[in-house]
Amino acid sequence: MESAGTSFNDRRWSLKGKTALVTGGTRGIGYAIVAELAGLGASVHTCSRNEKELNERVEEWRGKGFQVRGSVCDLTCNTQKEELIKTVSSVFDGKLNILVNNAATVVLKGVLDHRPEDCSYVLKANLESPYHLCQLAHPLLKASGDGNIVFLSSIAGVVALPALSIYSASKGAINQLTKNLACEWAKDNIRINTVAPGPVKTTITKPVLV
Numbered sequence: 724m725e726s727a728g729t730s731f732n733d734r735r736w737s738l739k740g741k742t743a744l745v746t747g748g749t750r751g752i753g754y755a756i757v758a759e760l761a762g763l764g765a766s767v768h769t770c771s772r773n774e775k776e777l778n779e780r781v782e783e784w785r786g787k788g789f790q791v792r793g794s795v796c797d798l799t800c801n802t803q804k805e806e807l808i809k810t811v812s813s814v815f816d817g818k819l820n821i822l823v824n825n826a827a828t829v830v831l832k833g834v835l836d837h838r839p840e841d842c843s844y845v846l847k848a849n850l851e852s853p854y855h856l857c858q859l860a861h862p863l864l865k866a867s868g869d870g871n872i873v874f875l876s877s878i879a880g881v882v883a884l885p886a887l888s889i890y891s892a893s894k895g896a897i898n899q900l901t902k903n904l905a906c907e908w909a910k911d912n913i914r915i916n917t918v919a920p921g922p923v924k925t926t927i928t929k930p931v932l933v
């Protein structure tokens with residue numbers, strides 16, 4: 724299979740000149756998304772909470788000739804999200820073509836074992852945070868004239884899987900949010916889509932594949 728960044732790069736799938744923000748790009752699916760977008764020529768900004776890991780990944784991508792930058796950001800913290808968008812705006816000159824809401828968390832427990840704080844944290848990380856990030860990024864996406872948002876949902880947001888009740892609910896909500904944003908922001912030329920993967924072996928799936 725041809726890899727992005729080689730033969731695709733200079734042909735019809737080029738993203739040269741496009742800008743992207745990918746949340747949670749240091750590991751798993753987000754890491755692959757950053758590499759794919761950057762390999763196709765996009766200028767990518769990513770974020771995570773672990774500064775050491777983030778710096779290592781950015782150095783690795785830059786070593787491959789990719790245009791990637793990173794910010795330490797806990798997406799569950801509103802002020803840190805605001806700071807992230809300020810940085811992205813300044814780096815990309817007020818315009819963002821692609822926002823990938825990838826970062827999320829899992830709590831793996833039966834319904835009766837979920838504590839209130841488990842529920843609040845999962846809903847904050849998986850629903851409120853991407854929702855707020857979309858709000859903050861809206862002016863930049865609109866200014867690009869060609870904005871795109873991609874959410875990472877899950878098959879767990881469509882079918883019932885064991886021990887994933889609140890995670891599944893957060894992903895089901897993302898599926899619905901995709902439709903609302905798509906209708907509200909079509910007038911601003913912002914396209915909204917959701918990808919709902921099946922199991923992928925990453926750090927989020929250490930306890931079980933979701």
Ligand SMILES: NC(=O)c1ccc[n+]([C@@H]2O[C@H](COP(=O)([O-])OP(=O)(O)OC[C@H]3O[C@@H](n4cnc5c(N)ncnc54)[C@H](OP(=O)(O)O)[C@@H]3O)[C@@H](O)[C@H]2O)c1
Pocket residue numbers: 746747748749750751752753770771772773776796797798799824825826827828848875876877878919920921922923924925926927928932933
């Ligand atoms: N893997 C699967 O089987 C699977 C299946 C369906 C859907 N998905 C979805 O795909 C997406 C990616 O999953 P994954 O398996 O690649 O996850 P992962 O391996 O756990 O990676 C998550 C990434 O997000 C970052 N992150 C997590 N919480 C964050 C926060 N509060 N603020 C900033 N960054 C944060 C992590 O870095 P730090 O921890 O350092 O912050 C890491 O870079 C998620 O939305 C997940 O629900 C995954």
